[in-house]
Amino acid sequence: MHLRLLTLSIRSVYLALMVLLTAACAVEVTPAIPTSTPTPVPTPTRTPEPEVDAFTMNQRLARSVNLGNALEAPNEGEWGVTLKEEFFQVIHQKGFTAVRLPVRWSTHALKEAPYTIDPEFFKRVDWAVEQAFANNLAIVVNMHHYEEMALDPTGHQARYIAIWEQIAEHYQSYPNALLFEPINEPNGLLNAKHWNDLIAVVLPVIRTTNPTRNIVIGPAEWNGVRALDELTLPPDDRHIIVTFHYYNPFQFTHQGAEWVQGAESWLGTEWKGSSAEKQVLQYDFKQVEQWATDSQRPIFMGEFGAYSKADMNSRVRWTAFMAREAEARNFSWSYWEFCSGFGLYDLTTSKWREELVQALLPPQ
Numbered sequence: 001m002h003l004r005l006l007t008l009s010i011r012s013v014y015l016a017l018m019v020l021l022t023a024a025c026a027v028e029v030t031p032a033i034p035t036s037t038p039t040p041v042p043t044p045t046r047t048p049e050p051e052v053d054a055f056t057m058n059q060r061l062a063r064s065v066n067l068g069n070a071l072e073a074p075n076e077g078e079w080g081v082t083l084k085e086e087f088f089q090v091i092h093q094k095g096f097t098a099v100r101l102p103v104r105w106s107t108h109a110l111k112e113a114p115y116t117i118d119p120e121f122f123k124r125v126d127w128a129v130e131q132a133f134a135n136n137l138a139i140v141v142n143m144h145h146y147e148e149m150a151l152d153p154t155g156h157q158a159r160y161i162a163i164w165e166q167i168a169e170h171y172q173s174y175p176n177a178l179l180f181e182p183i184n185e186p187n188g189l190l191n192a193k194h195w196n197d198l199i200a201v202v203l204p205v206i207r208t209t210n211p212t213r214n215i216v217i218g219p220a221e222w223n224g225v226r227a228l229d230e231l232t233l234p235p236d237d238r239h240i241i242v243t244f245h246y247y248n249p250f251q252f253t254h255q256g257a258e259w260v261q262g263a264e265s266w267l268g269t270e271w272k273g274s275s276a277e278k279q280v281l282q283y284d285f286k287q288v289e290q291w292a293t294d295s296q297r298p299i300f301m302g303e304f305g306a307y308s309k310a311d312m313n314s315r316v317r318w319t320a321f322m323a324r325e326a327e328a329r330n331f332s333w334s335y336w337e338f339c340s341g342f343g344l345y346d347l348t349t350s351k352w353r354e355e356l357v358q359a360l361l362p363p364q
């Protein structure tokens, strides 16, 4: 028999059986058969949220931690960290309000136009974003270590913009608790002038699909305080949180850091918290505060931390002082970082380094 006819006759038998069965059931179960067409279950969509202003959103970033050395390694895992569900859970349980997620998009996108981002990598970032939300954490997704941008910003501009266009489109319907950060620590040839020019190009691209999402933007020179005065932002875009990074005194925070030339010779540098030492930091923080008041922008200290080769007492003193000084000025902060060389959390024992955590989150 022709295959289609066979199928039809099987279907007729099936239908007849169903009618009989339904009739039989109707005797016992009331009400029996729906008389109108059931309404299909709608596909879940995210309800659009009211926009959140940048100052309010910055409070969600109040006490954050960087999930460093995972997705900004050339490939996740190559720098010793593979993200796990439990990270997000313990971070939330400990009292942090948000995470900053460094992401090296540049090694996961085509080298040539249209510079498509690897869908598998996108899924991995989606997973991380969902983990943050599931644990009531806001999340800042940045672009980290696009190193070519520091060497040849003009040559890489089209690719950089195309990558952001894809990220922005992909997450356009995500909740407000997802923030974008267009680049980590612009440096090298991506100087203040070049970076301002690039902001003027990338921001409108992101705004096409994300008109009111809060975006984290920092100054040139590795997000350094000194470059804040040179940062140009569109005055009428009020959904911007301004970030800076702080690692001074550098010879203390980066002593023994393998990636910093000469850092071996700084080993043993302490931070005692003398008034002279404190004044240096306070002077810088006051400058940021003044800039924030003048420009009416909220401030996020997106990275600060002292490497594990410094002595623990100094690290604790410095970290606590930094956090309190930031809080006193309404800067939100994000410690660098969760479980690697600066880490708050020991991966080998799955335990927090309580002294450091207490420095950040003292008992109320």
Ligand code: BGC
Residues within 6 Å of the ligand: 144, 184, 185, 303, 336
């Ligand atoms: C870099 C890290 C580095 C940290 C402290 C971050 O911005 O991405 O690789 O460990 O700064 O130097």
